Amino acid sequence: MIPENKWTRITTAESVPLREGRAVRLGGVEIAIFNLGDRVLAIENRCPHQGGPLCDGIVSGTTVVCPLHGWRFDLESGAAVRSSLPACVTVFPARVEDGIISVNIAGGSRIEMEDAA
Amino acid sequence: MQRLVVVGNGMAGMACVEQILKHAPKFEITIFGNETHTNYNRILLSAVLAGEKSLDDVTLHPIDWYREKGIALRLGVGIVDVDACAKTVTGDDGSVTGFDKLLLATGSSPVIPQIAGVNNDGVFTFRNMEDARALLERSRPGIKAVVIGGGLLGLEAARGLQVQGCDVTVVHLMDTLMERQLDTAGGTYLIRKMERLGMRVLLHRRTRTILGEGRVEGVEFDDGDRIPADLVVIAAGIRPNAELGRRAGLTVNRGIVVNDYMETSHPDVFAVGECVEHRHVCYGLVAPLFEQGKVLAATITGNRGPVYEGTVEAAKLKIMGVDVFSAGDFREASPDDGIEAEAVRYEDSALEIYKKVVLAGGKLRGVILVGDTSDSHRYMDWLRNGVDVTRKRRRLLFPEPVEDAGFDVAQMSDSETICGCLGVSKGDIIQAIHTRGVNTMAQLKESTRASTGCGSCTNLCEQLLRAVAPEFQEETKTTLCACFPFSYEQLREILLSQKLKSVQEVLNVYGNRKGCEVCKPALSYMLDMVWCGEHEEDRSARFINDRVHANIQRDGTFSVVPRIRGGVTSPDELRRIADVAEKYSVRMVKITGSQRIDLLGVKKSDLPKIWADLGMPSGQAYTKGVRMVKTCVGTEFCRFGVQDSVGAGIELERRLENLYTPHKVKMGAVGCPRNCAEATVKDIGLVGQEGSWQVVVGGAAGKNVRKADLLITVETTEAAIEAAELFFQYYRENANYLERTYDFVERMGIEKVRKETVYATQPERLKLLDRLQRSKALAKDAWLERETPVHPTQFIQIEPMENVFA
Numbered sequence: 001m002i003p004e005n006k007w008t009r010i011t012t013a014e015s016v017p018l019r020e021g022r023a024v025r026l027g028g029v030e031i032a033i034f035n036l037g038d039r040v041l042a043i044e045n046r047c048p049h050q051g052g053p054l055c056d057g058i059v060s061g062t063t064v065v066c067p068l069h070g071w072r073f074d075l076e077s078g079a080a081v082r083s084s085l086p087a088c089v090t091v092f093p094a095r096v097e098d099g100i101i102s103v104n105i106a107g108g109s110r111i112e113m114e115d116a117a
Numbered sequence: 118m119q120r121l122v123v124v125g126n127g128m129a130g131m132a133c134v135e136q137i138l139k140h141a142p143k144f145e146i147t148i149f150g151n152e153t154h155t156n157y158n159r160i161l162l163s164a165v166l167a168g169e170k171s172l173d174d175v176t177l178h179p180i181d182w183y184r185e186k187g188i189a190l191r192l193g194v195g196i197v198d199v200d201a202c203a204k205t206v207t208g209d210d211g212s213v214t215g216f217d218k219l220l221l222a223t224g225s226s227p228v229i230p231q232i233a234g235v236n237n238d239g240v241f242t243f244r245n246m247e248d249a250r251a252l253l254e255r256s257r258p259g260i261k262a263v264v265i266g267g268g269l270l271g272l273e274a275a276r277g278l279q280v281q282g283c284d285v286t287v288v289h290l291m292d293t294l295m296e297r298q299l300d301t302a303g304g305t306y307l308i309r310k311m312e313r314l315g316m317r318v319l320l321h322r323r324t325r326t327i328l329g330e331g332r333v334e335g336v337e338f339d340d341g342d343r344i345p346a347d348l349v350v351i352a353a354g355i356r357p358n359a360e361l362g363r364r365a366g367l368t369v370n371r372g373i374v375v376n377d378y379m380e381t382s383h384p385d386v387f388a389v390g391e392c393v394e395h396r397h398v399c400y401g402l403v404a405p406l407f408e409q410g411k412v413l414a415a416t417i418t419g420n421r422g423p424v425y426e427g428t429v430e431a432a433k434l435k436i437m438g439v440d441v442f443s444a445g446d447f448r449e450a451s452p453d454d455g456i457e458a459e460a461v462r463y464e465d466s467a468l469e470i471y472k473k474v475v476l477a478g479g480k481l482r483g484v485i486l487v488g489d490t491s492d493s494h495r496y497m498d499w500l501r502n503g504v505d506v507t508r509k510r511r512r513l514l515f516p517e518p519v520e521d522a523g524f525d526v527a528q529m530s531d532s533e534t535i536c537g538c539l540g541v542s543k544g545d546i547i548q549a550i551h552t553r554g555v556n557t558m559a560q561l562k563e564s565t566r567a568s569t570g571c572g573s574c575t576n577l578c579e580q581l582l583r584a585v586a587p588e589f590q591e592e593t594k595t596t597l598c599a600c601f602p603f604s605y606e607q608l609r610e611i612l613l614s615q616k617l618k619s620v621q622e623v624l625n626v627y628g629n630r631k632g633c634e635v636c637k638p639a640l641s642y643m644l645d646m647v648w649c650g651e652h653e654e655d656r657s658a659r660f661i662n663d664r665v666h667a668n669i670q671r672d673g674t675f676s677v678v679p680r681i682r683g684g685v686t687s688p689d690e691l692r693r694i695a696d697v698a699e700k701y702s703v704r705m706v707k708i709t710g711s712q713r714i715d716l717l718g719v720k721k722s723d724l725p726k727i728w729a730d731l732g733m734p735s736g737q738a739y740t741k742g743v744r745m746v747k748t749c750v751g752t753e754f755c756r757f758g759v760q761d762s763v764g765a766g767i768e769l770e771r772r773l774e775n776l777y778t779p780h781k782v783k784m785g786a787v788g789c790p791r792n793c794a795e796a797t798v799k800d801i802g803l804v805g806q807e808g809s810w811q812v813v814v815g816g817a818a819g820k821n822v823r824k825a826d827l828l829i830t831v832e833t834t835e836a837a838i839e840a841a842e843l844f845f846q847y848y849r850e851n852a853n854y855l856e857r858t859y860d861f862v863e864r865m866g867i868e869k870v871r872k873e874t875v876y877a878t879q880p881e882r883l884k885l886l887d888r889l890q891r892s893k894a895l896a897k898d899a900w901l902e903r904e905t906p907v908h909p910t911q912f913i914q915i916e917p918m919e920n921v922f923a
Contacts, residue, residue, distance in 0.1 A: 010917050011918060023914050050671065058634040058657075065634040
């Protein structure tokens with residue numbers, strides 16, 4: 001379990017429309033928060049390819065497609081999907097409680113690159 | 118010549134008559150039908166209600182056919198009595214007709230439960246063309262419809278009513294929908310699909326009363342619960358119409374009893390179809406009719422020999438996007454016959470696919486397919502022919518790996534039925550290919566009617582054509598992406614006929630529910646186009662450019678291009694643009710190739726403010742839509758100009774701006790053939806010449822360079838603009854998403870484009886223009902969303918409620 005004090009309250013759940021993402025800057029990191037209807041997921045808002053804003057991508061199931069060149073990332077693991085090169089973004093624990101979206105910025109994790117391919 | 122009287126002008130009677138006509142000796146045939154329509158395809162009535170076919174489409178035998186065959190047809194006459202000794206039938210018009218042979222093909226009637234209120238106005242059955250017509254008349258948006266009966270017909274009726282706009286509830290007596298065809302698991306998947314289509318399903322409910330004094334107001338259940346209803350459809354099963362058999366003194370149980378030669382207990386009276394009982398079974402589906410008809414035709418013409426040994430019952434739900442197939446006996450262990458059956462299952466809850474086959478003694482006994490019915494013919498073959506599947510045990514639920522594309526059809530015998538709806542066998546199709554020069558699916562449908570029923574045999578027909586037809590032509594079918602199995606054309610048809618208005622709805626019912634970056638924007642476009650702007654806009658399905666109405670750049674900033682119609686601006690506009698560029702520290706101000714000004718490097722959050730400060734409409738430079746009309750100076754200043762290209766260009770841009778298209782549309786208008794604004798390499802170009810305009814389309818000067826084709830030459834500017842509008846709307850409606858006009862024109866051929874736009878009949882042209890006007894009436898400058906954003910955070914970066922490092 002993540003200690004309570006590690007969660008940062010971000011915004012109301014309504015601020016992120018269904019199947020869209022929104023960016024928020026937390027400390028030195030920009031995070032993209034996605035609303036998948038039954039839950040919210042948060043990833044680093046920067047495509048490892050050329051820095052595209054992933055929050056602006058089209059959501060397809062539990063993946064998001066970068067608006068610049070179409071790289072696709074799994075929102076749960078952060079791994080690039082169907083990419084020719086192994087790549088990933090950091091994922092952050094996110095939750096909705098009492099209508100407020102919180103993110104655990106310290107709990108960010110990246111998968112091992114071997115798995116990403 | 119012997120006299121044959123046929124009672125019943127439905128599918129069974131007529132299928133049999135068709136067979137009889139193939140035999141000698143000939144009869145003098147009289148057919149009585151109590152409906153007023155010639156023989157039609159009853160199983161397509163669901164498709165009529167669901168808007169997929171019109172009432173005219175379902176006719177099987179037009180009146181001329183009867184005439185050609187020398188058949189006396191008596192429509193609207195019901196037969197009320199049969200005297201088997203005197204060999205006469207009596208009509209409800211008092212007529213008495215003598216016969217040598219009598220064929221009863223009286224079909225079946227809906228079972229009406231004995232409950233109060235069934236005679237109320239607004240209570241219908243769904244059995245014949247009159248019912249379909251009445252339901253079409255009564256159903257409309259806002260009407261609350263209750264369908265009593267969750268079997269095949271009830272569900273199809275429910276979907277039809279829903280497509281007509283009704284708010285639909287299905288009430289079913291049992292715990293499982295289609296319980297005669299599905300087990301509990303299959304039924305659960307089916308409910309999910311029905312609910313996702315937007316219908317309510319109530320199981321285990323017995324209707325006690327239909328409420329209302331004279332007119333339906335609702336239904337009440339056994340437990341006292343009530344639900345309101347303006348319309349009630351009873352689909353609680355059917356009962357054989359065996360009364361005439363009884364009157365004729367034949368042996369009758371539930372239906373008129375026939376033996377394997379299709380003989381009744383009287384040597385000169387025969388019966389076929391849903392009114393008969395064969396080996397204790399009364400059939401309610403279409404396939405047995407054809408098999409029975411063939412045998413009966415042999416018997417009645419004195420060629421007694423072929424026998425009918427019963428039909429493996431198979432049912433397919435005909436609701437677009439809800440694939441359900443069931444055949445045989447799917448019970449896993451049946452104590453009745455002591456056979457221990459084994460079930461093999463496959464289930465994918467995410468894709469909502471459920472398959473189950475039941476085996477007994479190494480043979481297939483029954484099958485249920487939900488969500489993927491593509492293999493149904495294979496199982497039917499195993500069932501019909503009692504194939505030993507022991508050696509196939511490991512791949513029962515998946516097609517055998519076939520490298521040979523013609524293998525499937527090569528495995529079938531000539532007599533095997535390919536189209537169960539219309540009773541067309543493999544041999545029939547091969548014969549049509551050889552004797553009637555059939556090479557395409559369209560010709561095959563025309564020639565044999567195969568696959569024109571439920572359409573589930575389309576794949577097989579195609580395979581057969583590919584294997585047999587000497588000049589087989591593949592019908593071009595481009596699917597959008599892996600999320601849908603449909604072509605663009607099919608999707609457009611589905612959106613229209615199924616009245617789908619939102620992307621997610623389409624994905625949920627016809628796709629994989631997820632969608633992707635390819636199909637979501639495409640569907641968004643199609644819905645907007647098909648409904649002329651009256652769709653449900655879903656911004657999550659749009660590319661970022663269409664969420665914020667600006668073009669995303671490589672660093673995540675955006676570019677802003679205001680509309681400057683015809684490339685004509687003013688000092689005041691230029692001043693405002695300059696002010697905006699300074700105020701927001703725009704990194705680059707660029708004159709574009711489209712005679713416009715691009716402000717580059719703008720932050721998303723500044724977009725609404727910039728638009729407000731500019732006070733100019735969106736130039737749609739970020740979207741698949743109307744870009745600009747580039748113009749030359751024209752007559753006002755140019756020494757050589759012969760047409761007012763500036764005026765025409767600005768007017769054309771005004772008429773089409775704010776509309777969306779399959780791909781970007783760039784236009785040009787030039788005042789003389791010197792073509793200074795390069796109109797001949799634009800999607801649509803107006804080229805002025807002395808006394809007239811040439812309207813050209815399909816030009817390109819991008820990745821491809823292509824000189825535009827001449828669409829038409831007209832004398833007035835208004836006529837030129839109208840020709841451009843016709844082409845514009847035609848392109849909107851018929852191009853695939855992301856297909857530029859230059860590819861579109863080449864694919865269609867300019868002759869066809871002309872024929873269907875500028876050379877189309879006046880009503881057709883007016884229809885195109887009307888749809889364009891309807892779209893235009895709802896089209897708005899997207900930049901007005903600066904004042905009324907579709908979502909409060911449409912343009913902003915979210916500020917966290919608490920600082921992480923505080």
